[in-house]
Amino acid sequence: MKDEVTRDERIDNLKGMGCSRKRVEDARFTQGKGNYVDDIKLDGMLFGDFVRSPYAHARIKNIDTAAALEVPGVLAVLTAADLEPLGLHWMPTLAGDKQMVLADGKVLFQGQEVAFVVAEDRYAAADGMEAVEVEYEELSVIVDPFEALKSDVVxxxxxxxxxxxxxxxxxxxxxxxxxxxxxxxxxxDPTEEVIANAEIVAEEEMYYHRTHPCPLETCGCVASMDKVNGKLTLWGTFQAPHAIRTIVSLISGLEEHNIRVISPDIGGGFGNKVGAYPGYVCSVVASIVTGKPVKWIEDRMDNLMTTAFARDYWMKGKISATPEGKITGLHCHVTADHGGFDACADPTKFPAGFMNICTGSYDIPTAYLAVDGVYTNKAPGGVSYRCSFRVTEAVYFIERMIEVLAIKLDMDAAELRRINFIKKEQFPYTAALGWEYDSGDYHTAWDKALKAVDYDGLRAEQAQRVADFKAGKTRKLMGIGLSFFTEIVGAGPVKNCDILGLGMFDSCEIRIHPTGSAIARLGTISQGQGHATTFAQILASEIGLPADSITIEEGDTDTAPYGLGTYGSRSTPVAGAATAMAGRKIRAKAQMIAAYLLEVHDNDVEFDVDRFVVKGAPERFKTMKEVAFAAYNQAIPGIEPGLEAVSYYDPPNMTYPFGAYICVMDIDVDTGVTDIRRFYALDDCGTRINPMIIEGQVHGGLTEALAVALGQEIAYDNMGNVKTGTLMDFFLPTAWEVPNYETDYTVTPSPHHPIGAKGVGESPHVGGVPCFSNAVQDAFRPFGNTHTNMPHDHWRIWKTANGLGLHD
Ligand code: MCN
Ligand code: CUM
Structure with a gap:
């Protein structure tokens, strides 16, 4: 038998690992044919919406719903008093705290849910909300966590x-x-001692402001209780549908098999859709009470003001070094503003997420971190926004501390990084705060980045610019922003990572069809990351069927295997590993079938791209497609019919992607306007599945980083009013503000992941924010600046310039 197709062509036909396969989901998205929660329309469906508190802290003296119930189209108004007999007026949060579903006697933040109006449509619900009369007694408001810890206001x-x-x-x-x-x-104690005795110590206080992921689609759900068969179906914008099913079962008492949770298409999650919200509980209750499906969809203000915020970390650091710049110790204290309820979505044992990765990419022998979580009169939530559980804060902290130390040492910040990087031969490396970094080659990445931008040339240009500025020849300064980050993604080993007791493994189940195509279902859920494209590529390479012949399905708990969902860039490290492992199980059985068909011993065949060949006789083979048919249709002694496999994967460790980012920025000292001239981003996420998708993830993450560093903020006044509750005030960058990104990569595979892949989704945000911020700070370094807080909007930059006397 002669094979006309070359081996390389066979590899290409699979569109497997390493191929920039076009996104299969875009066929529907680019035609406006996505199916989002708000697209779901069921017979007799009602609409529920919240009366929300205008006050940040108030006692509720009375709620009168009589007038609202008179409004045409309004069917019910739920208050805490209605939920209390069901034990549902409070709900557990993912952080082990509890949260009011509807205001129980008082409100703790502006926009808090007070009553749930259920009506025939959204308009009637709005009229009903207007008619609910709530009597508030204002209480004193605390928006500052330091004040909260001193105040007698409980x-x-x-x-x-x-x-x-x-x-x-x-x-x-x-x-x-x-x-x-x-x-x-x-x-x-050892850390404090090292710092107390060090020759060089740099100290800084920094605020990583409160922000919000602001996905294009807000949060929402549709609850439908079928009283005939006792089954509850809940569609929603869930990043973790199985976890939601378990939580709904635990708090409602409905048996878990009677709950079906479905995440349809999700218009961006970015962490906003990990947690559980009062809207979910109220919709379910309303559906049970009315016997009809109930939809709840946030509007933009609801979303910005009340659902999971990010950051709000006040960080105080000390870093010590030898005069030559070798870092000897790091000390960090954080005051963490968690708002009215602790609703952070961290693994249970990590109330401050993975903030203890704050030694970053550096070989720091002694370190100490303490985090104090504090209640204030602000919205609950936390740990969302492309953050991998507070790594954004950790990386921002260390990358600022490095810059501050470089100033103290009067040293080049790129060089300071280089001499402190963990060396390639030190991996696996156990950091002072406990993590075991799986693999890395920081020096190679750093050198490649510096060379790509001609770093020395840039510094020379910057020096000239400073001279020109001082000579009155220009009013523009130039900043070179550096950042080198190590991410920690892929939570995570079940032994130390769970959320509310649910172990953080993940899963993949594969069914090969007789004609050689397949469906694979996973415990994760894409919100735009392109899983339907990339997971099929992993399988194509593992089992030798073309990616185009493999359907990937996620998000329906009745069909998908149990998994903990998509956040913390865990899909590739955990579900991606499960996919490869399930593929290998398929291959193992297929090998036995192929051997039978080829009439040789199992060990005498080997897998090659898309077929099993007889060792030493490549002309004798059976393709995977042929094996699939035989698996179902040929009686094979000792082998069950069918070709299916499932893998539940508990990773032995997390993965530690890293990257080197450099930003070149011009700043107009008189207007505070920033112009990003160049942005170079090198990412190492181990083995790359789809380079095009990775590049897309990097572009998106960098743009969100630009937003956070340069203007985006959920700001409060001292009455607890949200000052940025609309997109008029909350900065979302558009093509106008976004520079051209240059992307690059190195490949340092993860040694413990079956295909060597690490996550990438959050990396660009994690590394991007300090890079943009460092560019601003660096521009002012020659004039005595050490640190200014983000967001670096034009006004704040102008103030920095003014404060340094640059307008005199
Ligand atoms: N990938 C790859 N090769 C690798 C690593 C990843 O080709 N070595 C691909 C993956 O197969 C996947 C994508 O890159 O298609 C992202 O993978 P991964 O890093 O595993 O992250 P997740 O799929 O778990 O996505 C979560 C991550 C997080 S936590 C946030 S927040 C975020 C992000 O993804 N939210 C996003 N990127 C987003 N992108 C979009 N469009 N929308 C969001 O809501
Ligand atoms: Cu921390 S945002 Mo993502 O983990 O969904």
Missing amino acids: LREDTVDENGKPTDGAHGPRNHPNHIFTWEAGDK
């Missing part, structure tokens, strides 16, 4: 005993009624 009366003493929280003792937890990592 924000959460449910967290103190009858003597007003704080009861223990989910993460141990609390030292003040407004204190949530203290979390520590590393060695306190």
